[in-house]
Amino acid sequence: MSLFRNLSKSYFFTTKQLFKPPNSTNPSHLFPSLTLLSRFSTSTPGSTAPVRYAALGPTKPHEKPRVVVLGTGWAGCRFMKGLDSNIYDIVCVSPRNHMVFTPLLASTCVGTLEFRSVAEPVARIQPTISKEPGSFFFLANCTGINADKHEVQCETVTEGTQTLDPWKFTISYDKLVIALGAQPTTFGIHGVYEHAIFLREVYHAQEIRRKLLLNLMMSDVPGISEEEKKRLLHCVVVGGGPTGVEFSGELSDFIMRDVRQRYAHVKDYIHVTLIEANEILSSFDDRLRHYATNQLTKSGVRLVRGIVKDVQEKKIILNDGTEVPYGLLVWSTGVGPSPFIHSLDLPKSPGGRIGIDEWLRVPSVQDIFSIGDCSGFVESTGKPTLPALAQVAERQGKYLAALLNKVGEANGGRANSMKDIDLGNQFVYKHLGSMATVGSYKALVDLRQNKDAKGLSLAGFLSWFVWRSAYLTRVISWRNRFYVAINWATTFVFGRDISRI
Amino acid sequence: MSLFRNLSKSYFFTTKQLFKPPNSTNPSHLFPSLTLLSRFSTSTPGSTAPVRYAALGPTKPHEKPRVVVLGTGWAGCRFMKGLDSNIYDIVCVSPRNHMVFTPLLASTCVGTLEFRSVAEPVARIQPTISKEPGSFFFLANCTGINADKHEVQCETVTEGTQTLDPWKFTISYDKLVIALGAQPTTFGIHGVYEHAIFLREVYHAQEIRRKLLLNLMMSDVPGISEEEKKRLLHCVVVGGGPTGVEFSGELSDFIMRDVRQRYAHVKDYIHVTLIEANEILSSFDDRLRHYATNQLTKSGVRLVRGIVKDVQEKKIILNDGTEVPYGLLVWSTGVGPSPFIHSLDLPKSPGGRIGIDEWLRVPSVQDIFSIGDCSGFVESTGKPTLPALAQVAERQGKYLAALLNKVGEANGGRANSMKDIDLGNQFVYKHLGSMATVGSYKALVDLRQNKDAKGLSLAGFLSWFVWRSAYLTRVISWRNRFYVAINWATTFVFGRDISRI
Known part of the structure; x- marks a missing residue:
């Protein structure tokens, strides 16, 4: 037990004593998954029982409902920009902390434009994610979705040898928006x-x-x-x-x-x-x-x-x-669907994208939506798959933000609480x-x-x-x-x- | 012999026939050092005798004398900027095709400045190097200097797996300016x-x-x-x-x-x-x-x-x-001298930099100069080693350009022809x-x-x-x-x- 107790002690410097030589080696990076901040923990504070993953557990009644957004492309970013942060906490998971203005990317290759001119940090698009206590941006990849438990599994990105080993964690969601795009x-x-x-x-x-x-x-x-x-x-x-x-x-x-x-x-x-x-x-x-x-x-x-x-x-x-x-x-x-999209146990559209209905919901599961290049209408809607264009993604993001704001205002923001709410107009794409x-x-x-x-x-x-x-x-x-x-x-x-x- | 003859045939497309399937495999990248353009070759045109290195041979009487500059830091770039391209052909060898405005580098780490704002392409500092037929910029490292033969050995930079193997070549110089800087x-x-x-x-x-x-x-x-x-x-x-x-x-x-x-x-x-x-x-x-x-x-x-x-x-x-x-x-x-500077068989200053006299010449060899952080006054001058500062490098580059312009005007630009020319004022550094x-x-x-x-x-x-x-x-x-x-x-x-x- 002393091992876990030790973790709460700071061996790091205090204001008075700049550097204190550690009395013991620091075990925190050896057993990362054992170290849980009570704020993130699903177990009660003070509990030292080891768990598999660190977690951002289900939202509590006094907290805002949590929308988890996967991806920071046109769809995900336009969605986050429109989502009302007074109603929801927003958690974004993406291996990229910025949106790329893809139509101008070709100009950067030859120096017409600077790289930075075509990238916009997510924290500027939706400042909430780095300011509000319950909103976050995680530089990570989603590795799995558990629709029944309303939970996504994630793994931090790593690069080079100097960074951390991938860090695994789970995030519970009230609403999940999959906007992972496509791959070449x-x-x-x-x-x-x-x-x-x-x-x-x-x-x-x-x-x-x-x-x-x-x-x-x-x-x-x-x-x-x-x-x-x-x-x-x-x-x-x-x-x-x-x-x-x-x-x-x-x-x-x-x-x-x-x-x-x-x-x-x-x-x-x-x-x-x-x-x-x-x-x-x-x-x-x-x-x-x-x-x-x-x-x-x-x-x-x-x-x-x-x-x-x-x-x-x-x-x-x-x-x-x-x-x-x-x-x-x-x-x-x-472009086409990525292997991760293929691997998901969710309904699919013709062509293998995540299947969605007229309100961009994934049918047969609760509280999951999908927008942008990774999604397509399921066959039963009778609608064709929309082209993989920025303007489709942007329009879907905008529509879905308005839809979820409306749902949230009608007290449907929590998990499994959206059934009786009128969703209003369907999404219609006008080119x-x-x-x-x-x-x-x-x-x-x-x-x-x-x-x-x-x-x-x-x-x-x-x-x-x-x-x-x-x-x-x-x-x-x-x-x-x-x-x-x-x-x-x-x-x-x-x-x-x-x-x- | 047919192998060498083949090299002159282009199997690449012509304007009429876009892609012609090659009749034989292209041996040019397998035997790169055998392939010599007559313009660069030290041997007579048409000769097919294999040589060790491709080369930019000694300048001919109808050509301008050639100044070879090693390095693209403050010293080398200021020197090239000041050198009169009507008098000299300029050949620059550096693993970096731009100069870095080092005092502003710290600001780029936190996004105050963009990376590109603190870098200036060498071809903008001295446009001659990419325009004149006898002037060049080579993205390469210098690997050796032969003061007797008035020749430097070089090797192109490589990175990743997709680029060429290092390509070795030699360049003959009339004047050589070593401005390779220092290392941390x-x-x-x-x-x-x-x-x-x-x-x-x-x-x-x-x-x-x-x-x-x-x-x-x-x-x-x-x-x-x-x-x-x-x-x-x-x-x-x-x-x-x-x-x-x-x-x-x-x-x-x-x-x-x-x-x-x-x-x-x-x-x-x-x-x-x-x-x-x-x-x-x-x-x-x-x-x-x-x-x-x-x-x-x-x-x-x-x-x-x-x-x-x-x-x-x-x-x-x-x-x-x-x-x-x-x-x-x-x-x-x-900073201190790099291993390459250490390895050079040239006089040294106290502290291991390349030794120079009051006119920034390297004593005991002909036509070699050194400026910037890689150089220091030899003991016999009685002068102290100057600090490794941008302003020292910049001032030396400016001084040496004026000196070599003067030498060139007095017909001392060729190899081994500077002896009787009055060099004028010594270099004096004023902080x-x-x-x-x-x-x-x-x-x-x-x-x-x-x-x-x-x-x-x-x-x-x-x-x-x-x-x-x-x-x-x-x-x-x-x-x-x-x-x-x-x-x-x-x-x-x-x-x-x-x-x-």
């Missing part, structure tokens, strides 16, 4: 994970940037052969959706404007190839697609119709046997249109509600201006809006930054 | 390299930032004991020179202003301790030192007089046996004063020329203003000045950024 699809093609870089997170953009600048510099070293130089400076993008097209456009802008000026030795060697199995920008109107094709070709992007069969360290093999040597390979062929930039201050704006509808579609400089303005007003905080505007202005005046940091 | 001293204390973080490069600041934010978030996880929480949030700085003091000041500003607001759960646990064996800021005037001590103490930094004996994963041991648990350990106890910020918008400015001289010394807000202005006008480009000013303004308005990217 590779169609089972060998070598994609090993050699290609995705473009979903800030660290992907950082990796692309470092590799691009490394290749630019390596290609200038004495004795590098012409072939090797061409290979190093061949940037291949697989996937002709908006991300692939925007990245190709940014890259060709960077080459046309900055590389030609500042890497004069290699300017004739650098090339961008965009490989797509079908049409590029297939969701856009024919005229816009044609415009995009012309524009990209004009800025030197080679468009190739092809299917990738195999990815090797220095080349990819297409279905027809063509070998394409590359120095940088960016993969953006769409506001699509935008994509193609480089050279040109963009496409397609304001039609769907592929077959009539409506406004624009292409060119005006669209580019609309695109920039739209992004500026949608970047979440004033701080980020300010930074993005400043970044765009300095890139315009001084060119892109090429420090490899 | 650890006094042989065990565990420093493993567990402490230095503060010399942008990636150090990034590591400190990531660890600080990780610890802030880990300390909030359910079940973490009070002791572990205190440990995680204990930031220890070893070394009370300007870097250590400025970092402690920035950290306490971050805690006072940002952590208290945005990490309310942990605000009473986070502490900064500064450990110094002697006085802090020993080069400053007594009054300023006293002021700094008071100011730091007032902002919550604990100053401890002590000598570190051992560094372990989670605690350091002082000489008197005291154990100090820490979550973040920053080491800034000064312009020292500055250090101590947080809370307070700084010290000591304008005395040395420790015993009389002169102006200031402390407080006015000094802080002088400090910021001085830094703003010394950051090298307008782009960086602009970014630093914008960063300071946004930090003032919006607070520091806490995204962990």
Whole structure:
């Protein structure tokens, strides 16, 4: 018993005595799961019985009901922003403490924008999570959901050798919102994970940037052969959706404007190839697609119709046997559900996403909702699966926050207390249109509600201006809006930054 | 012989035929050192005799003389900026393609400044290196110097598994400028390299930032004991020179202003301790030192007089046996010559730096100069070793550029052709004063020329203003000045950024 008693004694310095040599070794980090703060403990204070997990136990009657949010993407963050913190305590679990403004990520790879300009800390989006005593942000991954016990299992993230071992804990919820997003699809093609870089997170953009600048510099070293130089400076993008097209456009802008000026030795060697199995920008109107094709070709992007069969360290093999040597390979062929989503014992939508009903609830369980790319309507709703777009996620987050605020006001915030509450209108998605930039201050704006509808579609400089303005007003905080505007202005005046940091 | 002939054939795509399947495997990356471009080759074009290294051979009579600069710190960059590219071709070798504005590095760790605001690409400082056909920047380390052959050996940097194997090459020089800087001293204390973080490069600041934010978030996880929480949030700085003091000041500003607001759960646990064996800021005037001590103490930094004996994963041991648990350990106890400098077969100054004479030449060899922290006057000059300060390096770079411009104009630019040229005035260092910020918008400015001289010394807000202005006008480009000013303004308005990217 003395072992546990010891834990409550602080061997750390007091204000008077700065450092007190410990009388015994500190066992706290040897037996972490035994150490429970009474505030977090499910057992009564003073109890020393060992438990498996540290826990944030079920909410008590005098506490606010607790909403647990998994994920900090568009859906999760928009939801937290809208949720009323006077009604609920908010606990967010994510391996990332910020939201990424994904549509601008491509611009950060070539230095048009700074990484930090496209990221917004969760604590700024919903300040409650780091201020209120019952609200938290945990830098952790969710490893399991127990719908019956209203509990999620989590594990802290670890990186490098200097950090803690993963720390396991559970969180009880009154309402659970699963907004874990999706992961890139590779169609089972060998070598994609090993050699290609995705473009979903800030660290992907950082990796692309470092590799691009490394290749630019390596290609200038004495004795590098012409072939090797061409290979190093061949940037291949697989996937002709908006991300692939925007990245190709940014890259060709960077080459046309900055590389030609500042890497004069290699300017004739650098090339961008965009490989797509079908049409590029297939969701856009024919005229816009044609415009995009012309524009990209004009800025030197080679468009190739092809299917990738195999990815090797220095080349990819297409279905027809063509070998394409590359120095940088960016993969953006769409997204699909992650293995964790697959593993969950919850209803699924066609395509394997978490199944939801018209109010974004997961049917057959209590108090679980799902929004964003990880969710899709169950078949019985008769509704189609919505595209994996930021605007869908954002609209769902906004809707669900309003719904839960209403439920909370009607005293339905606690676990298992929502049954008799009128949920009001169903979630209806109205597509506001699509935008994509193609480089050279040109963009496409397609304001039609769907592929077959009539409506406004624009292409060119005006669209580019609309695109920039739209992004500026949608970047979440004033701080980020300010930074993005400043970044765009300095890139315009001084060119892109090429420090490899 | 057919193997070598093959190398000149391009199997890569032409404009008409996008991808041509190779008829044979590409041997260029298997035998890199055999592949020589005639432009770089020391052998005659068409020769296929294998050589050990690819090379940038001696300059020909119709070419400009070549100055090779090793290093991209204050000294090397100031030198390149001043060197006349009409007279010389400039070749720079460094593992870093940018200069770091080191005095502002501490501010980047806590988000006051962005990383990119304190870095300036070499190609912006001296655009010649990426534009002129005979000037280059090589992302590489120098591995050897052959003073007799007027040649340096280099090896490209590698990182991760996806990059090339190190690529070896040699560069012939007409003049060589060694500006390789120094490395942090650890006094042989065990565990420093493993567990402490230095503060010399942008990636150090990034590591400190990531660890600080990780610890802030880990300390909030359910079940973490009070002791572990205190440990995680204990930031220890070893070394009370300007870097250590400025970092402690920035950290306490971050805690006072940002952590208290945005990490309310942990605000009473986070502490900064500064450990110094002697006085802090020993080069400053007594009054300023006293002021700094008071100011730091007032902002919550604990100053401890002590000598570190051992560094372990989670605690350091002082000489008197005291154990100090820490979550973040920053080491800034000064700098000394690197093993590479030690290994060079060149004259040395007392203390092991590369020995130089009054004109910054390395005596006893031809055409080699050394500037910055890696160099010191040889004993015979009767001059003391100058402190390892940015202003010394910067002044030496400026002086040497003027000297070599003069030599070049007098037709002494080629190897072994400088003997009869009058070098003019010797290098004389005049100390312009020292500055250090101590947080809370307070700084010290000591304008005395040395420790015993009389002169102006200031402390407080006015000094802080002088400090910021001085830094703003010394950051090298307008782009960086602009970014630093914008960063300071946004930090003032919006607070520091806490995204962990």
